[in-house]
Amino acid sequence: MDDSEEDNSDFHSADESLGHGEAQSGDSDAEDEAEDSEDEVEVNGGEAQNNGAGSDDQDSDDEDGFMYHVRMQIAGRVDVDTVTARPTMITYDPSLPTTHAYLGDDLEDHSGRTVLDDDSFVSIPLMQMHGVILTPGQTVPFHIFNQRSIAMLRSVIANDRTFGMLYDCKLSSGEVFVTNMGTTAEIISSKDEDEAGIGTMRLKAIGRQRFKVIESHRQLDGILMGKVLILEEKEVTDPLEGVRLKSYRARRVPPSSPRTSGTGFVEDAATWRRKRRKMQFHEAALSSLPSFVYEMYDSAMLMFHIKCELRSWYEGSMRLDAVPANAVDFSYWVASKMPLEDKQRIGLLQVDSAVQRLRAELNLLKQCTVLRCKNCRTHIGNKSDVFSMSLDGPMAAYVNPGGYVHETLTLYKAQNLNLLGRPSTENSWFPGFAWTILQCRSCAHHMGWKFTAVKKKYKPQKFWGLTRSALQSSLQDNEMEHFVLQM
Numbered sequence: 001m002d003d004s005e006e007d008n009s010d011f012h013s014a015d016e017s018l019g020h021g022e023a024q025s026g027d028s029d030a031e032d033e034a035e036d037s038e039d040e041v042e043v044n045g046g047e048a049q050n051n052g053a054g055s056d057d058q059d060s061d062d063e064d065g066f067m068y069h070v071r072m073q074i075a076g077r078v079d080v081d082t083v084t085a086r087p088t089m090i091t092y093d094p095s096l097p098t099t100h101a102y103l104g105d106d107l108e109d110h111s112g113r114t115v116l117d118d119d120s121f122v123s124i125p126l127m128q129m130h131g132v133i134l135t136p137g138q139t140v141p142f143h144i145f146n147q148r149s150i151a152m153l154r155s156v157i158a159n160d161r162t163f164g165m166l167y168d169c170k171l172s173s174g175e176v177f178v179t180n181m182g183t184t185a186e187i188i189s190s191k192d193e194d195e196a197g198i199g200t201m202r203l204k205a206i207g208r209q210r211f212k213v214i215e216s217h218r219q220l221d222g223i224l225m226g227k228v229l230i231l232e233e234k235e236v237t238d239p240l241e242g243v244r245l246k247s248y249r250a251r252r253v254p255p256s257s258p259r260t261s262g263t264g265f266v267e268d269a270a271t272w273r274r275k276r277r278k279m280q281f282h283e284a285a286l287s288s289l290p291s292f293v294y295e296m297y298d299s300a301m302l303m304f305h306i307k308c309e310l311r312s313w314y315e316g317s318m319r320l321d322a323v324p325a326n327a328v329d330f331s332y333w334v335a336s337k338m339p340l341e342d343k344q345r346i347g348l349l350q351v352d353s354a355v356q357r358l359r360a361e362l363n364l365l366k367q368c369t370v371l372r373c374k375n376c377r378t379h380i381g382n383k384s385d386v387f388s389m390s391l392d393g394p395m396a397a398y399v400n401p402g403g404y405v406h407e408t409l410t411l412y413k414a415q416n417l418n419l420l421g422r423p424s425t426e427n428s429w430f431p432g433f434a435w436t437i438l439q440c441r442s443c444a445h446h447m448g449w450k451f452t453a454v455k456k457k458y459k460p461q462k463f464w465g466l467t468r469s470a471l472q473s474s475l476q477d478n479e480m481e482h483f484v485l486q487m
């Protein structure tokens, strides 16, 4: 497995542009001669990798002078925009970002689905790309330049279109650690191009099943092959099923979740919870444990609490009744939508039971109220500033032409940021919006992009897209104390 790191470095050799489209050098060729030449030096000096990819590769020299100095020299202008209210009406079509139109409209769709048996051993090619921790159900776009990977993907497309995406994690030392776990990726559409013998490939893949690598080896052609065990999804059953009388079971109409009725009204959440609690109380009386224990492990109740936490993020854009209904899919969906650090997401993906995963997610959701710069912990935004501009929810994966995948979280306001360069509409992930690079005001690390509408009719007129790789979510300092006392 050690040599997959080598694979990764190849992967990004051709990439790492700052924006969706332009490398930073492309951004800098007009107005201001003096600043431009600095920018150019920067890009060549490796800063583009640091900022653009959000991959912050060489933090070790940061504070000791040169890199810090260079960084501050290219610090952008202060983003002084202030927004006072959450957008109550969004006039933008939220299905536009989900099409990944910037990848081009010439991708060929593939139909059919490959399902591998749980608990079976299969042999699949493995890939690893820093920044991508594929979650079952998550769609990720790729733009691949590495010739070895393209050759691998070509043969995958000709067969069952399935390869393994390994989880990796950056340690605080800066080292990238590749785990022995991953998720199978099924290619749903692709475009293979070959110009003068140099291939590139654009594709969309969807995460399917988690796996554990049993053994791996690199073939003569450089492709990493793994013998993997497909991990079983532990079935979620109602823990009270055992105490229920058969005759009662037949008559019982379980309130499975607060749902939309035919007339479109959401059943009152408090009523739903009351009904469910009452039913659990009576059923638990037949068992040896009190009802609150069952409530803690009741997947429907856990999903209900998570939806309550998420509701504010989705206001105005997407209804939460469109999310997966079963506990397993829902738990993965939540894992892919939360602005978690790599190790937290991997932690969730290592859990075999959906109930345990939901419990951990609820905990994390309650603990994450503030979003900070991962590098210097500057306060960038709040959970309450998060909203959704896409049908995919407040966070989704997008790829820039350099091949770097950014999971981007949308906020209607953000603070302590600088803008770098001028707005560009090229390859915008949100068609109709121009992007400008954002840096942390304190440490100049790349944080994401500010999006500004090119048409007056779009509401909101601006929003902030922050890359998951640059964020750390935590409690506010005063909440921390509250949290400790509560325990």
Ligand SMILES: [Zn+2]
Residues within 6 Å of the ligand: 373, 374, 375, 376, 377, 378, 440, 441, 442, 443, 444, 445
């Ligand atoms: Zn910072």
